[in-house]
Amino acid sequence: MTLMEECEDGVPEYVKRGAKSEPISSKKLAKLIASGRAVIPCNPIHDPMPKAIGEGLKVKINVNLGTSKDNEDVGMELEKLQAAERYGADAVMDLSTGGDIDEIRKRVIDATDLPIGSVPIYQCGLEMARKDALIDMSSDDMFNSIRKHAEDGIDFVTVHCGVTLEVVDKLLRSKRITDVVSRGGSFLTAWILHHRQENPLYKEFDYLLEIAREYDLTLSLGDGLRPGSIADATDRPQIQELIVLGELVDRSREAKVQAMVEGPGHVPLDQVAANVKLEKQLCKGAPFYVLGPLVTDFAPGYDHISGAIGGALAAYNGADFLCYVTPAEHLGLPDVDDVIEGVIASKIAAHAADLAKGIDTDIDLEVSKARKELNWETMFDKVVDPDKARRFRKEKNVGEEEACSMCGDVCAIKLLKKFLE
Numbered sequence: 413m414t415l416m417e418e419c420e421d422g423v424p425e426y427v428k429r430g431a432k433s434e435p436i437s438s439k440k441l442a443k444l445i446a447s448g449r450a451v452i453p454c455n456p457i458h459d460p461m462p463k464a465i466g467e468g469l470k471v472k473i474n475v476n477l478g479t480s481k482d483n484e485d486v487g488m489e490l491e492k493l494q495a496a497e498r499y500g501a502d503a504v505m506d507l508s509t510g511g512d513i514d515e516i517r518k519r520v521i522d523a524t525d526l527p528i529g530s531v532p533i534y535q536c537g538l539e540m541a542r543k544d545a546l547i548d549m550s551s552d553d554m555f556n557s558i559r560k561h562a563e564d565g566i567d568f569v570t571v572h573c574g575v576t577l578e579v580v581d582k583l584l585r586s587k588r589i590t591d592v593v594s595r596g597g598s599f600l601t602a603w604i605l606h607h608r609q610e611n612p613l614y615k616e617f618d619y620l621l622e623i624a625r626e627y628d629l630t631l632s633l634g635d636g637l638r639p640g641s642i643a644d645a646t647d648r649p650q651i652q653e654l655i656v657l658g659e660l661v662d663r664s665r666e667a668k669v670q671a672m673v674e675g676p677g678h679v680p681l682d683q684v685a686a687n688v689k690l691e692k693q694l695c696k697g698a699p700f701y702v703l704g705p706l707v708t709d710f711a712p713g714y715d716h717i718s719g720a721i722g723g724a725l726a727a728y729n730g731a732d733f734l735c736y737v738t739p740a741e742h743l744g745l746p747d748v749d750d751v752i753e754g755v756i757a758s759k760i761a762a763h764a765a766d767l768a769k770g771i772d773t774d775i776d777l778e779v780s781k782a783r784k785e786l787n788w789e790t791m792f793d794k795v796v797d798p799d800k801a802r803r804f805r806k807e808k809n810v811g812e813e814e815a816c817s818m819c820g821d822v823c824a825i826k827l828l829k830k831f832l833e
């Protein structure tokens with residue numbers, strides 16, 4: 413029985429645990445899961461802590477980790493994982509492409525109780541691409557890699573089922589600046605263009621659902637043609653793929669398989685809300701997992717800020733799950749410090765959206781009260797990055813104990829306090 417089926421019959425214990433930190437009741441959460449408007453990724457082989465994603469819930473954030481051909485150090489990835497957990501990640505995706513990928517995946521799964529996602533086609537596509545045989549990748553190769561990840565305990569998988577012949581035709585007729593920026597999307601587009609055959613992940617979607625049912629895998633329906641530049645945002649290939657993903661959401665729900673939908677990418681501010689509304693409409697309220705979105709292309713080195721601006725606006729308008737972006741985006745593999753900056757930026761975006769929806773407002777109230785009291789330690793205990801706040805307080809203040817060096821002896825709070833008292 414999948415979690416969706418269990419939720420049709422009542423409120424599973426696991427869902428009760430997941431609802432504890434949410435603004436809705438466990439009964440309501442179970443109903444949302446049964447209807448496909450919320451998911452809790454949970455492969456019983458891994459049995460992660462329940463993190464509910466979807467309608468009416470707190471916005472969650474995902475952190476991508478993973479080795480590359482130039483950096484195969486699994487120890488470094490585990491360090492990033494610990495940092496991500498410390499700063500509040502809700503889920504982690506292992507996107508390793510270097511070293512012993514199977515071994516790294518197992519070590520990441522063993523190292524955390526957070527739900528873990530992966531993109532199985534990276535592994536099978538890369539193995540073939542490195543032999544210069546990408547287009548020889550068979551349907552069995554694709555499905556076997558998904559099964560292998562599920563057997564290891566992966567909780568959710570990105571599957572680019574929406575990159576169909578028709579969608580690729582739309583791409584060919586469009587005048588995109590950046591054709592395909594999704595790695596999985598590029599593998600499948602190349603495969604389709606060479607064979608002129610339908611994407612096996614779409615054609616044999618029923619088989620994918622069978623595997624997903626067997627392991628209670630959550631499908632993250634990937635946007636292989638997401639825009640990779642502002643100029644390409646909300647274009648026909650992107651929307652055509654989203655229409656296909658909406659149909660696949662219906663089929664996932666019929667099979668009682670949890671599904672969420674991935675979204676862009678690069679989107680200017682004025683199109684962010686429209687992108688969320690389109691997804692919610694075309695995919696009948698399926699949880700929306702956005703990659704950023706980045707609101708400008710001109711900020712390499714600061715893309716975590718660009719992503720947080722887009723993420724906050726997307727989440728305020730109904731996106732449910734934000735994939736973090738680090739300062740190293742578009743430039744190189746992030747290190748531990750980049751991961752921390754990315755998580756914090758995403759966390760602020762998620763919290764800002766929750767706050768505007770009336771969720772978790774007490775945190776800000778407590779910080780404000782401590783600020784008014786000039787009670788620095790109480791404030792530091794509540795904030796997103798206590799270490800940095802404490803370091804700044806220590807480094808930037810000489811000899812002024814109560815106020816700070818911003819205004820010093822004309823500290824507005826301190827001055828008025830005397831009169832108010």
Ligand code: SF4
Nearest residue numbers: 815816818819823824
């Ligand atoms: S010195 Fe200025 S910035 Fe610092 S606590 Fe007082 S009012 Fe705030």
